[in-house]
Amino acid sequence: MKCPECKGKVVMDYERSEKVCQECGLVVRNVRFRSNGSDEELNENSENYRHRKNISHRTYDGGLSTVMSKRVNGNVDGKTAGHYRRMSKMDRRMKLQEYRNRLMKDAIIEIENQCSKLNVPTSSTEDAIDFFEKCYRRNLTQGRAEEVVYSSVIYMICRRDGIPITIDEMAEKYGLCSKQISRFYRTLKDRFEVEIPLQNISVYIEKYSSDLSVPNPMMIQSKKLVREVELKMSGKKPNGIAGSIIYYISEKNDFDLSVKEISDVCNVSWNTIYYGYKDIENVVE
Template sequence: MPINMHAAAGGEAALPRMRGALARPPATTEGPGGPSGLQRMRGTVTLSLRTPDQQEPAALISLDAPSAGSEEEPEKAMRGAVQPRDKAVSEASRAIADMAERLGVAPAVRDRALDVFRGMEERKGRAHHYYAKGAGRSGDALYAACLYVACRRAGAPRTFKELAAATRDGAASRKDIGRLITLIRKRLGDEAGGEAMDIGVVRAADYMERFGALLGMGDDEVRAVQEAARRMQDQLDVRRNPDSTAAAIIYMAMEKRAGAARSSIRDVSTATGVAENTIKQAYREISPHAVLLFG
């Protein structure tokens, strides 16, 4: 059947009606400033059929669709890389703040603990097993280890028992805290020249002010037990943990009190977190040197 190519008004050739072909959509004009002519559709291809004598492209491709290599993709990838670390720091900030409040840690020390955590996050690389929580475990051990390091460097140490009590896993986290402290020292120390980070040495005298405050000791008593701890360190060879030695010295000082002002060994144990039997053993070891310590 012949096709009439001159039936359209104004001399323009009419588009053929062919089965399966796409007819050119009519020109449209939107409001002021809107597009006219062929509607441009984002991410689609608009086909326009022409007769052989009309020299126009057979297909008009909308340029609005973003290509695979557009600038949006690197931005999305960057956001995806930053979000997990930001989330980890945010979670750590809340957890460390909660632990610090329960332990009576000063805000400046709390902030230093968060800085330790950030340092570990930046350097964890592939070896991030220290942050892997695992089944039935929490990330509290890492937060407690960061607090331990910060407290040590501030000269206000906390015992493993105190730190473990502030975690959700309780006493079960003590070993994890110890391992993580070792890892923190090595990992952050490497940045300073290949040696383990120096977090200071804990001495019995470092515990006296805090333990004394918990037991209601006055300033003079606190200074007396601090001086006793220094004398013991300089002149005696007592190989015990500094917290248990501090508890024993405080118990010796409490015995010098008169009447109701004296505190029992149970009171000292509750305030210091050191077991009663441990205090008794340390007391028996240092009590023969009472004159040297308090004379």
């Protein structure tokens, strides 16, 4: 390698980890040695970086603690292999001795299971787990049922990310009263000052249209109708408005869809769908 200034010979200064020109003393670039003998460039033009493992909220320790593997190399004898297995078992038990680790492990399993059943994206699931940990640190979980905390956290993250899930759905999944979830949800929103956007009824229409096998052209008509009736029907539950719009469009297009089918999918009473349909008729006509 030649010096870019004087074309002299460049040599490696191992004490300073620098490449230096023998003639003019110019430091060509800084390098750092890896354990395998290859060097890594650290100048601003380098694209080669080494970094730590990303923190994962889906494990109670963030995925950063050392894990003793259960698997033993086949080159050791039976006595040593048994010793390694006992050490691995003891390591797992010691990590879960702390109450916080046990609580977080149970919470992660429960939140992941519920988010999986509700088809919540992975990123939102991780945010829900992270948010539960923040609640624990602020002592907001004390004196409350675990199911209420789990469901409220999941519901708040879904509302924040625009995922079409209602409080009634969450209450039904956990066998709780919707007022319990609603009360703690408001507490979390106020305490952490989370900005929750208005619910997008079009997202609910997409979800329910898919569940009811509504043709795509009718779903597009339903989403267009949202803009006309949204202001007139403000204050009502989004799943009820979405169900009423789908029923109105299905009647208009002679699509065979009963009120009971829609009410079962939207998780509202048939009266909600029927009277919502009448309100839409008055607005449109």
